[in-house]
Amino acid sequence: MKRYILQRLIISLLTIWVLVTVVFFLVRLMPGDPFISEKMTPEIRKNMMEYHGFDKPLHVQYFQYLNNLLHGDLGLSLKYSNRSVNTILAQSFPISADLGIRAVVLATVLGLFLGVMAALNNGRFFDYFCVIIAIIGVSVPDFVAGSVLQYVFGLKLHMFPIARWESFRHTVLPVVALSLNTLAVITRTMRSSMLEIINEDYILTAKAKGLSDCEIVTRHEIRNAILPIVTILGPITAGILTGTFVIEQIYAIPGMGRFYVSGINDRDYSMILGMTVFYGVFLVAANFVVDIIYGFVDPRIRISEK
Secondary structure (H helix, E strand, O other): OHHHHHHHHHHHHHHHHHHHHHHHHHHHOOOOOOOOOOOOOHHHHHHHHHHOOOOOOHHHHHHHHHHHHHOOOOOEOOOOOOOEHHHHHHHHHHHHHHHHHHHHHHHHHHHHHHHHHHHHOOOOHHHHHHHHHHHHHHHOOHHHHHHHHHHHHHHHOOOOOOOOOOOHHHHHHHHHHHHHHHHHHHHHHHHHHHHHHHOOHHHHHHHHOOOOHHHHHHHHHHHHHOHHHHHHHHHHHHHHHHOOHHHHHHOOOOOHHHHHHHHHHOOOHHHHHHHHHHHHHHHHHHHHHHHHHHHHHOHHHHHHHO
16 A cells, blocks of 8 residues: 555656646746736836846746745746735635535535435436436536526525625525536436446345345445545546636636636736646645545555555
């Protein structure tokens, strides 16, 4: 198991390094620069380029950024004066994480329930109902679902606020909109995995031994069928926690999305790099944790290591 963890750790570190390298050079290849403005004179622009080190050769900037990154410094924002990317992330990420965690919990709990019930009622009305929900959840983009929920439950029915992040009622619509796609993926995956498990020989043996249906489902079918969910839950969780940008824009939520979008529009190199690297590290870390959990959940990995 130690060797398995070490291999995954090395792969994770290499992935982060490749991500940082590719994003750094891609950002520098963007047309224009952050200081192009009608109000900025050539002298001021030159001073700003020197102050932020953009006048140095590209490879020097790259190694300087790597050095700063190793010390946990993501640099100063080029748009927000005297504010570092670390400070902005510290203020905005908790809001995005709060929204993402609520969406992950809702999607996971409801998705597992619908997937299990759909498999147990295979070919019946409830199964078709769950399949329709899964198709709609996968097909409809977040921004469409968010806008529809705003219009129906906010403007027409006046059940929930249509924007901002203040009370529990303000969180309902964005959480539902953000969780729909993940809910559909988990429902469909759990249903397929359950249908495969139901026909396995050890399930038939358990039935022949006289075990109750509830015991078979909870101890044998769900326990084995949930392994694919554990595999996909890592990247899905990381994607939701840091990928709430569209929903945050629709519902005027002061999370990472607002700063990331403005950073792209303003060519804020530090903001784009910082947000992207933060997202990438978060995603790699989530995958690493899931790999470790999978090693403990799946005994075949422990056996192969021995």
